[in-house]
Amino acid sequence: MTPPQPTRRAFLGKASLAAASLALQHRPFAADNPPDRKLGIALCGLGNYATGQLAPALRRTRHCELRGVITGSPEKGRQWAREFGFSERNIYSYATMSRLIDNPAIDIVYVVTPNSLHPEHVIAAAWAGKHVICEKPLANTVSECNAMLAACRTNGVRLSVGYRLQFEPHYRELKRLARGGEFGTFSRLTGGLAFTINRRVWRVEKAMAGGGPLMDIGIYCIQAACMAADSTGANHATFAPVAVQAREHPKKRPDFFRDVEEGIDWRMEFAGGAVGEFSTSYNAGMDRFRAEAPKGWIELAPAFQYGDLRVTTSLGAPAVGEIPPSQQAVQIDDFALCVKEGRESSVSGEMGRRDMVIIEAIYKSAAENGRRIEIKV
Ligand code: NAD
Numbered sequence: 193m194t195p196p197q198p199t200r201r202a203f204l205g206k207a208s209l210a211a212a213s214l215a216l217q218h219r220p221f222a223a224d225n226p227p228d229r230k231l232g233i234a235l236c237g238l239g240n241y242a243t244g245q246l247a248p249a250l251r252r253t254r255h256c257e258l259r260g261v262i263t264g265s266p267e268k269g270r271q272w273a274r275e276f277g278f279s280e281r282n283i284y285s286y287a288t289m290s291r292l293i294d295n296p297a298i299d300i301v302y303v304v305t306p307n308s309l310h311p312e313h314v315i316a317a318a319w320a321g322k323h324v325i326c327e328k329p330l331a332n333t334v335s336e337c338n339a340m341l342a343a344c345r346t347n348g349v350r351l352s353v354g355y356r357l358q359f360e361p362h363y364r365e366l367k368r369l370a371r372g373g374e375f376g377t378f379s380r381l382t383g384g385l386a387f388t389i390n391r392r393v394w395r396v397e398k399a400m401a402g403g404g405p406l407m408d409i410g411i412y413c414i415q416a417a418c419m420a421a422d423s424t425g426a427n428h429a430t431f432a433p434v435a436v437q438a439r440e441h442p443k444k445r446p447d448f449f450r451d452v453e454e455g456i457d458w459r460m461e462f463a464g465g466a467v468g469e470f471s472t473s474y475n476a477g478m479d480r481f482r483a484e485a486p487k488g489w490i491e492l493a494p495a496f497q498y499g500d501l502r503v504t505t506s507l508g509a510p511a512v513g514e515i516p517p518s519q520q521a522v523q524i525d526d527f528a529l530c531v532k533e534g535r536e537s538s539v540s541g542e543m544g545r546r547d548m549v550i551i552e553a554i555y556k557s558a559a560e561n562g563r564r565i566e567i568k569v
Contacts, residue, residue, distance in 0.1 A: 231528045232259030232298045234282065234322075236289065236313050237305035238268055241327065245498060246304060247276075249520035255528035260298050262289045262313075286313070292320035299531060302354075302524070303327060306394045307402050311336040314351065318343040323531050325524065327354040329411055330544025332402025334552055337545035344541060351541030352527045355415060356519040357496065358539045359526055361512035362503045363419060366483065366490060371425050375488030375506070378420045381468035383481035385409040385496050386455065389474040396452055396474065404452030406551060410472030412496040413481065414460075414550050417470065420483040421462040429543040432550055432569045433460035433468070438558040444475060458554045545569075 233256050235242045250258040260282030263269045269283035282297060286309075292298055301317035303310055303326040311331050317324045324344065330353050331337045344351040357363045369375055386405065394400035395408055422431040441455035448454075455473030462468070471478065480493035488506035495501060498519060503510060516522050523539075530537045546569050553565040 231256040234260035236262035242304040252521040315343040352537040353544035375485035378483040380484040384471035384478040386473035386476040386478040398451040405472040413470040417468040421466040438554040
C-alpha cells in the first residue's frame with residue numbers, strides 16, 4: 193500500500209516550514225564527483241516529452257546517463273529499466289520518491305510531469321538531496337517558484353529549468369549579437385508561437401496547466417525576447433522587461449477553452465528602450481522570432497522547434513558551426529557539468545522564477561483591459 197499523499201498546498205507549506213528547521217542532508221558536490229564519473233539521472237514522469245526527446249537525449253549525454261525513473265506505472269518502470277539497463281531498485285513511484293535519499297546512484301532528478309505537479313516533485317527531489325532539472329514553466333505561480341527555490345537552497349542542491357534553446361547555437365548567436373554584436377542594440381522584437389489543440393488534454397485545464405498557451409509555448413517568446421534585449425548579460429537569469437501590456441484573443445471555441453486563454457498578444461518594454469510584441473495561441477499556426485537593430489536584424493522561422501531552425505540575418509545565414517543532433521543532450525550535459533564542478537547553471541531556477549513573474553504580469557494586464565503592469569523580479 194502507498195502512504196497517503198499530502199495535498200499540494202499542505203505539502204508546499206510543510207516543505208517551507210521544514211526548510212527552516214531540518215538539518216541539511218546528502219549533498220553531492222564537486223569533491224564527490226571526479227571528472228570522468230557519469231552522473232545518474234532519474235526521469236520523473238514518462239510522458240511524451242520524456243519518452244520522445246529526453247530519453248533519446250540521455251543516450252547521447254557524456255556527463256550523465258539515465259539510471260532511474262519515477263512513474264505511476266511499475267510496469268512501465270520495469271520496461272524502461274530493461275531498455276536502459278538500470279537496476280529495478282531505481283524505479284520509484286511519485287509516493288515513494290522521498291526514498292531516493294538512500295540511493296547514491298541517482299544524482300539528478302529531471303521533473304517532466306504536468307505543470308501543476310512541478311512544485312511537489314521538485315521539492316520532494318530536493319529533500320531527497322538530489323539536484324533538479326524541472327521542465328518549463330517552473331511552476332504555475334511565483335509563490336510556488338519561491339517555495340521550490342527555498343527547498344533547493346535549504347538542501348544545498350542546484351535547480352535548472354529545461355530551457356533547451358538557451359544552448360542552441362543560433363540562440364547563442366542571438367545572445368552574442370545582443371551583447372554588442374555588429375548590428376547595434378536590438379530595439380524591436382517580434383514573433384509568436386501557436387498551434388492548434390483539438391483533443392482535451394491537461395494543457396487546456398487551468399488546474400493542471402496553470403494557464404493556456406502563454407504558460408506552455410508563449411514562454412519561449414519571453415525567453416527569446418529577454419535574450420535579445422539583454423545587452424550586457426550581467427543579470428542574465430533575472431533580466432526582465434520593466435513593464436508589459438496584454439490582450440487576450442476573443443475565444444472562437446469558448447466551450448473548448450473553458451478556463452484558459454485560447455490566445456493572447458502581449459507587449460514587453462525593456463529598460464534599454466527595446467520593445468517586444470508577441471502572440472501565442474492554441475488555435476492558430478505560427479513559429480517565428482525577429483530582432484531588429486539599427487544596423488541589421490536576425491530572424492528565426494521556425495524558431496522554437498527541437499531542430500532544423502531556419503535562421504537568417506541581414507548579412508545572410510550566420511556561421512554558427514555544427515548543430516548538435518540533440519538540443520536536450522547539450523542542455524542536460526551542461527547541467528551535469530555544473531553539478532560536477534559545483535557551480536550554478538546559467539539557466540537557473542531564478543530564471544524560471546523570472547519568467548513566472550513576467551507571465552503573472554501578462555495575465556494581470558489581460559485581466560485589466562491591457563493596463564500597463566510594471567515588473568519587479
Ligand atoms: P505528457 O502528458 O505527455 O506527460 C506527463 C507525464 O506525467 C505522464 O507520464 C503522466 O502519466 C505523468 N503524470 C503524473 N501525474 C499525473 C497527473 N496527475 N495527471 C496527468 N499526468 C500525470 O506531457 P508532456 O508533453 O510530456 O509534458 C510534461 C512537461 O514537459 C510539461 O511541463 C511540459 O511543459 C514540458 N515540456 C517541455 C518541452 C520542451 O521543449 N522543453 C516540450 C514538451 C513538454
